[in-house]
Amino acid sequence: MHRRVLPGFGISLGYAVSYLGLIVLLPLAALAWKASGIGGEGLLRLLSSPRTLAALKLSFGGALLAALINAFIGLLVAWALVRYRFPGRRLFDALIDLPFALPTAVAGIALTALYAPNGWLGRWLVPLGIQVAYAPLGVLLAMVFVGFPFVVRTLQPVLQSLDRDVEEAAESLGASRWQTFARVILPVLVPTLLTGFALALARAVGEYGSVIFIAGNIPMRSEIAPLLIVQKLEAFDYAGAAALGVVMLSFSFLLLILISLLQRWSNRWEERAA
Amino acid sequence: MNTMTAQRQAGWTRRMGHGVIVVLASAFLGLFLLLPLAAVFVEAFRQGVQAYVASIGQPEALTAIRLTLLVAVIAVPLNLVFGVAAAWAMTRFAFRGKALLGAFIDLPFSVSPVISGLVYVLLFGAQGWFGPWLSGHGVKIIFAVPGLVLATIFITLPFVARELIPLMQAQGSEEEEAARVLGANGWQMFFRVTLPNIRWALLYGVLLCNARAMGEFGAVSVVSGHIRGLTTTMPLEVEMRYNEYDYVGAFAIASLLAMLALVTLAVKTFLEWRYSDEIAAHAPGGH
Amino acid sequence: MTMELSRLSRRFTDFAALDDVSLSIAPGEFLALLGPSGSGKTTLLRILAGLDYPDSGGVQKDGRDFLAAQARERHVGLVFQHYALFRHLTVRENIAFGLRIRPRRTRPSRAEIGDRVTRLLKRVQLDDHGDRYPSQLSGGQRQRVALARALAVEPDLLLLDEPFGALDAQVRVTLRRWLRELHDELRLTTVFVTHDQEEALELADRIAVMNQGRIEQVGSPEEIYQQPATPFVCEFIGKVNRLTLSENSGSLAAGEWILPDDPWDGRYRQGIAYVRPDQLRVAVPPPQPAWTARLRHVYLAGSVAHLDLHVASLDQALEADVASEDLARLGLQPGAELRVAPRSAVLFPLADDTGQPIARDRSTWRPPDNS
Numbered sequence: 001m002h003r004r005v006l007p008g009f010g011i012s013l014g015y016a017v018s019y020l021g022l023i024v025l026l027p028l029a030a031l032a033w034k035a036s037g038i039g040g041e042g043l044l045r046l047l048s049s050p051r052t053l054a055a056l057k058l059s060f061g062g063a064l065l066a067a068l069i070n071a072f073i074g075l076l077v078a079w080a081l082v083r084y085r086f087p088g089r090r091l092f093d094a095l096i097d098l099p100f101a102l103p104t105a106v107a108g109i110a111l112t113a114l115y116a117p118n119g120w121l122g123r124w125l126v127p128l129g130i131q132v133a134y135a136p137l138g139v140l141l142a143m144v145f146v147g148f149p150f151v152v153r154t155l156q157p158v159l160q161s162l163d164r165d166v167e168e169a170a171e172s173l174g175a176s177r178w179q180t181f182a183r184v185i186l187p188v189l190v191p192t193l194l195t196g197f198a199l200a201l202a203r204a205v206g207e208y209g210s211v212i213f214i215a216g217n218i219p220m221r222s223e224i225a226p227l228l229i230v231q232k233l234e235a236f237d238y239a240g241a242a243a244l245g246v247v248m249l250s251f252s253f254l255l256l257i258l259i260s261l262l263q264r265w266s267n268r269w270e271e272r273a274a
Numbered sequence: 275m276n277t278m279t280a281q282r283q284a285g286w287t288r289r290m291g292h293g294v295i296v297v298l299a300s301a302f303l304g305l306f307l308l309l310p311l312a313a314v315f316v317e318a319f320r321q322g323v324q325a326y327v328a329s330i331g332q333p334e335a336l337t338a339i340r341l342t343l344l345v346a347v348i349a350v351p352l353n354l355v356f357g358v359a360a361a362w363a364m365t366r367f368a369f370r371g372k373a374l375l376g377a378f379i380d381l382p383f384s385v386s387p388v389i390s391g392l393v394y395v396l397l398f399g400a401q402g403w404f405g406p407w408l409s410g411h412g413v414k415i416i417f418a419v420p421g422l423v424l425a426t427i428f429i430t431l432p433f434v435a436r437e438l439i440p441l442m443q444a445q446g447s448e449e450e451e452a453a454r455v456l457g458a459n460g461w462q463m464f465f466r467v468t469l470p471n472i473r474w475a476l477l478y479g480v481l482l483c484n485a486r487a488m489g490e491f492g493a494v495s496v497v498s499g500h501i502r503g504l505t506t507t508m509p510l511e512v513e514m515r516y517n518e519y520d521y522v523g524a525f526a527i528a529s530l531l532a533m534l535a536l537v538t539l540a541v542k543t544f545l546e547w548r549y550s551d552e553i554a555a556h557a558p559g560g561h
Numbered sequence: 562m563t564m565e566l567s568r569l570s571r572r573f574t575d576f577a578a579l580d581d582v583s584l585s586i587a588p589g590e591f592l593a594l595l596g597p598s599g600s601g602k603t604t605l606l607r608i609l610a611g612l613d614y615p616d617s618g619g620v621q622k623d624g625r626d627f628l629a630a631q632a633r634e635r636h637v638g639l640v641f642q643h644y645a646l647f648r649h650l651t652v653r654e655n656i657a658f659g660l661r662i663r664p665r666r667t668r669p670s671r672a673e674i675g676d677r678v679t680r681l682l683k684r685v686q687l688d689d690h691g692d693r694y695p696s697q698l699s700g701g702q703r704q705r706v707a708l709a710r711a712l713a714v715e716p717d718l719l720l721l722d723e724p725f726g727a728l729d730a731q732v733r734v735t736l737r738r739w740l741r742e743l744h745d746e747l748r749l750t751t752v753f754v755t756h757d758q759e760e761a762l763e764l765a766d767r768i769a770v771m772n773q774g775r776i777e778q779v780g781s782p783e784e785i786y787q788q789p790a791t792p793f794v795c796e797f798i799g800k801v802n803r804l805t806l807s808e809n810s811g812s813l814a815a816g817e818w819i820l821p822d823d824p825w826d827g828r829y830r831q832g833i834a835y836v837r838p839d840q841l842r843v844a845v846p847p848p849q850p851a852w853t854a855r856l857r858h859v860y861l862a863g864s865v866a867h868l869d870l871h872v873a874s875l876d877q878a879l880e881a882d883v884a885s886e887d888l889a890r891l892g893l894q895p896g897a898e899l900r901v902a903p904r905s906a907v908l909f910p911l912a913d914d915t916g917q918p919i920a921r922d923r924s925t926w927r928p929p930d931n932s
Binding site for chain 2: 004005006007008009011012013015016017019020023024025026027028030031033034073076077079080081083084086088092093094095096097098099100101102103104105106107109110111113114120121145148177199202203205206207208209213226227229230233236238241242245248249252253256
Binding site: 448452455456457458467470 | 647648
């Protein structure tokens with residue numbers, strides 16, 4: 001090995017790796033170990049339980065849908081914040097991170113106060129047949145809320161650095177505004193959009209605090225997978241909780257890997273560093 | 275004349291487009307972000323200022339506040355030191371497994387908070403790896419303060435490192451090399467050159483780390499055991515009061531946390547505005 | 562202070578930055594490391610500064626192992642290519658840095674440091690800029706701050722990495738002269754890295770030309786320019802015409818131009834000849850061998866005119882420099898036919914099997930009746 005010129009390689013790397021090992025890797029190893037305790041048959045029983053399946057479906061389906069909604073709304077909001085000057089823009093820009101800064105329990109009870117049948121908005125929505133709180137829609141709403149900053153914040157710097165010349169070139173070649181957006185701007189944004197999508201998804205899949213208040217937690221209907229883990233833990237079913245945790249993590253990583261492959265493909269024109 | 279009209283027409287359509295986008299975005303932000311924030315404060319003061327003050331003054335509320343501060347005071351500095359060490363190793367040296375290390379640093383961002391708590395129960399709980407040994411020696415981690423601290427550290431581990439790594443990568447190591455050639459020893463180099471160059475990014479990372487540490491709910495909920503006056507942090511106190519139908523009490527504590535969030539956003543915005551080139555990423559937990 | 566660099570090699574994963582480099586640096590000299598990017602010159606500089614280490618080989622300073630010392634113990638002043646000024650410190654604080662961090666025993670007093678900084682500021686002509694931050698300075702000013710900062714610690718050896726690389730042309734020339742005067746005054750052993758041959762030729766006492774991790778030639782600027790030792794040096798320094806020599810009825814020749822005496826006594830059947838544009842005679846009188854060239858274009862550049870010629874028999878373009886006054890005297894017009902021949906040339910044989918030039922059998926050619 002070569003002599004290192006700057007000091008502190010051994011101590012900084014050693015400290016970082018030990019810390020990471022103790023805080024993150026050792027506990028995750030315990031999770032895997034405990035989960036393996038239930039065996040193949042136990043896993044099959046766990047995964048064939050309709051209640052577990054419903055919860056996983058809600059957590060992942062809801063998170064995917066929420067991330068998709070965030071991709072659209074996030075693009076719209078980021079576009080408005082970067083391209084247009086309007087009153088309140090700076091305030092809104094600062095508020096984008098509110099869902100991140102606001103503790104999830106606070107977000108949970110605040111959303112419930114708004115959308116409960118007797119809440120600020122709920123009292124108008126429920127008579128129209130739209131039930132948000134204590135229903136799957138509430139889960140979706142909370143997931144959109146917590147994932148919202150990710151798409152906007154990843155898109156903003158890219159939108160800012162977008163070369164206006166390219167748009168003007170497209171227009172001078174006869175493209176309409178819409179064609180310019182769809183054919184010139186959007187393709188460049190897709191990789192970043194996917195990054196934001198993945199971050200919002202990862203956050204929504206595991207979300208707990210903001211969801212459990214508004215969800216109502218009705219088994220088979222509005223019960224999310226993390227809540228099921230908590231319930232198993234409270235029933236001292238450690239192996240079951242660990243197994244469900246491993247299933248969730250595996251699913252999440254699979255999804256994230258898929259997204260990063262998609263991203264790589266959508267970014268294929270970008271020159272790859274050798 | 276015709277072209278003039280056409281131009282005016284085109285300009286008008288374009289402005290209309292802008293207007294629609296701006297109105298849609300503002301309406302969404304108002305409804306989606308401002309309204310919940312307003313709800314917190316309105317609900318907290320629903321029964322007047324006196325009820326608000328009284329519910330914050332309750333002893334359980336005060337212990338919850340103390341406990342929240344205690345957890346943050348331990349977790350944030352530990353993650354700060356980790357963040358600086360990890361960023362130093364990752365941006366100043368070439369070594370095998372660097373990409374893997376980076377991926378592991380990000381890992382807590384994609385793990386559900388509930389699982390983050392669960393893993394410590396599996397390690398230190400009554401049926402966990404070290405549980406029997408610990409209880410034999412009278413050490414309590416789960417359903418006690420150390421568990422809260424550990425779960426919080428897990429959740430907030432990436433913030434400082436993620437903020438520093440891109441910045442230190444961009445700054446490069448020339449200034450530190452210059453300090454070495456001029457005769458600086460390791461600590462002189464670090465405190466006189468490295469630290470001043472990353473101070474605002476460090477503050478930014480600590481700010482985000484602290485916001486998450488004080489507000490974390492899922493992970494601490496799993497390891498806390500909800501023992502009033504002993505293991506309930508502010509977010510857990512919010513939950514307990516809410517479940518006991520003490521809405522004013524719940525929203526009163528929540529309003530304190532909401533103020534913390536607003537202060538965090540204000541300082542964050544100030545840092546981004548004043549020191550934009552001395553901090554790196556803006557996405558919360560992004561990149 | 563003599564430095565002896567012996568057999569230094571440094572490999573990075575995919576290429577050799579230094580390949581068996583030996584060099585000695587004399588006390589007080591101004592040495593240029595000249596070469597294209599990737600030739601290893603910066604690696605060599607960084608090794609001297611203690612910011613990199615060779616895989617093999619050694620550096621002796623006055624008979625002591627220089628590499629055993631850490632960067633901070635070497636008493637070296639280094640000016641980085643992009644200056645690496647401390648952005649959070651003022652100009653004065655930047656310059657004082659190396660003194661302030663000394664342990665108390667060897668640290669000069671506060672007043673002494675202040676005095677020295679003031680003197681250095683004057684020396685680099687930045688008296689009024691002491692309280693500014695690096696971001697408030699121009700490129701040339703930053704470069705002088707970096708120099709003052711390096712000089713403040715009174716180094717035994719000053720190292721400059723592309724000192725003028727990031728500056729615009731005019732500042733570059735002024736600063737170059739100034740640096741030369743500074744060196745003449747201080748007599749501080751100085752090594753600087755550059756890819757600009759003009760800079761090296763004008764500034765240095767001695768030049769080491771580097772290519773692909775090796776030193777091609779070391780010598781004074783005159784030697785490097787007039788007696789290039791390798792084909793690389795011929796082509797890298799100045800402009801040059803490259804001609805292929807091949808065997809023609811017993812002698813080596815390039816078209817009509819025949820070498821009367823074979824410098825290698827028939828050992829090689831092929832070679833190359835390098836002819837500088839100013840060593841190409843135009844209007845050679847008939848008995849002497851010469852090519853017939855068509856004048857395609859004349860580029861006037863003040864006192865010198867560059868002629869763009871084409872030799873049909875070689876199917877090759879040549880470049881010749883003549884004094885502008887000769888241009889008028891000879892009545893040269895584009896389209897004219899001229900008899901052209903070298904006044905002098907540097908010759909290298911090509912190995913029969915590989916076709917590679919052999920630098921050690923280099924030969925200089927002059928016509929027998931050079932009038």
